[in-house]
Amino acid sequence: MSTKITTAELNNFQKVSYAKIEPTGNLVVLAGKNGAGKTSTNDGLEATLTGHNGRNIKRPVKDGHGKASIEVKLSDGSTLIRGYTPSGTTLKGLDAAGNKFGQRELDARISSLGIDGRKFISMGEKDQLKALLSIVDLPFDPAEMDAERKRVFDERANVGRDGKAIGDVVFDKSLPTEETSVAALLEEYRAAEALEQSHRDDRDCLTGAHAEIDRINAEIGNLIALRSTHERDVDSLKEKIGNHAPMPDVPAIRASIDGAEESNAAIRTNNAAIQQAKRQHNLREKYTELTAELGAIDKRKADGLAAAEMPIEGLTFDEEGVLYQGVPFSRASGREQLIVSCAMIMATNPEIRVIVIRDGNVLDMEGMELLTDMAESTDFQIFIEIVKEDKGDEEYFFSDGELA
Incomplete structure (x- = not known):
């Protein structure tokens, strides 16, 4: 069974004053200028699903406010509430029957690579290879x-x-x-x-x-x-x-x-x-x-x-690390790296199928279409940030911490 986000509501989290996201498709575009609240939204989703990371989230509460919260509702009827106060952070999880659950139960339902679309890109070569080998069923032992x-x-x-x-x-x-x-x-x-x-x-x-x-x-x-x-x-x-x-x-x-x-x-x-x-x-x-x-x-x-069966066509490896289209993964283009990194998360086949992408501008039109096709074929939900000066036909456009 695949589970996705039906509603995400953020209050006074980082640069977001208030935002309510109700996705309707597999690709959810978060558009707006730099500093408008797009990244804060994805940070909130990631912190709620995978746990708070103090190194990445230094000041979770919006300046001038005493507390912050992110409430996420999932398609299986579960509700997650990540709260922040000056004393720290808490996570409250309730399933459809009202039973409580915590981060450990959540971790078992999300990808081993988390939900950050760039996670695989940020890993070292050895860890990338280890992650790929944990996913792919090979007829031989690579180490042997x-x-x-x-x-x-x-x-x-x-x-x-x-x-x-x-x-x-x-x-x-x-x-x-x-x-x-x-x-x-x-x-x-x-x-x-x-x-x-x-x-x-x-x-x-x-x-x-x-x-x-x-x-x-x-x-x-x-x-x-x-x-x-x-x-x-x-x-x-x-x-x-x-x-x-x-x-x-x-x-x-x-x-x-x-x-x-x-x-x-x-x-x-x-x-x-x-x-x-x-x-x-x-x-x-x-x-x-x-x-x-x-x-x-x-x-x-x-x-x-x-x-x-590789996570994506063209992906392979040698004794030194992961290769894409015959060259080291680190030498692939930004678009190629992002597409492969998302494919890796999809290939882990988690229950909660959510990915957040903070650098969507590395994708051209063809890349966006490919990512959309991948999300639809694997029933994944992708929240992708796009830097834009003016509002177009995007479903969610951020301006000064709120949705326009």
Whole structure:
């Protein structure tokens, strides 16, 4: 059920001597010159519905008078009387059955943003975002999504930084990745030396055998038997030498040993470069994956926002605050800010549907028409001040604290 003001009567409140407002439509225009009583009327309505604010209302009683009062009657039959005397202020609330109620009961029936049309505008960016999120039903938790996005963004930044730190990597594809074993080469070298020594020993033995034959031949007559023995030795050695394995290239082996460490150093350096190149490639792939993940998060958020029913078309938010038509809310025009701020109050769907606007002159004709349409579609009642020098066709025109 929506409740609106049917009658508002002000006596000696601020600059108003006496004024009685009986709204007939959703948009109630309070016109007049500056200081004529328009703002005092809206101050009185706000003080009666939302409570007295000593910071905003310094001297509630009109100069020269001892007391002031604002009596507001609501469409549900309730009556509110805000009284002011030198000793303070009181609120008397009676429902249609005559039962008393106070400010706490009123607070439960009005918007959490109050009734001031500029309330949302005056809030800080964080509070604006908090207010919007309390109204909009989103398919995701903005705080959790922002935290997830920050985690992925930070991880991607670290990956990108590590990849850049590696720089340009150059390596030789022709080099083997396995280093030459110096120990194995040394073992091969020792075996070759031993084999070479064995061959020399065999050749020395052959030389000695021939010498012995020569000596025996000199004593041939006496040493036939001995010569036969040595001849057999010669045959045996010839056979052994004939079965010798091919001689390894000992100088080449020595050269391999001498160049192995230098070659291994080059291989180690090249292998390190290959590993860096692989790591850089992996980092680039990870960076691409994280970029895609960020895109997915942003799309999920965009889809959620697109599906959410905002208080007004064009309103959205990011991690820093509320946006309107794609720009920070604080950079929107005065007209846009006021329209959005009123839409926020309407979106809270309170029982008492009243808004007061003190700076209606920021609205052009199109803005007034839009505000009227919004008030009618949501069954809200808007009391809006317009500064005018002369009375026109306005329902309520203030002059020197009274209605003309």
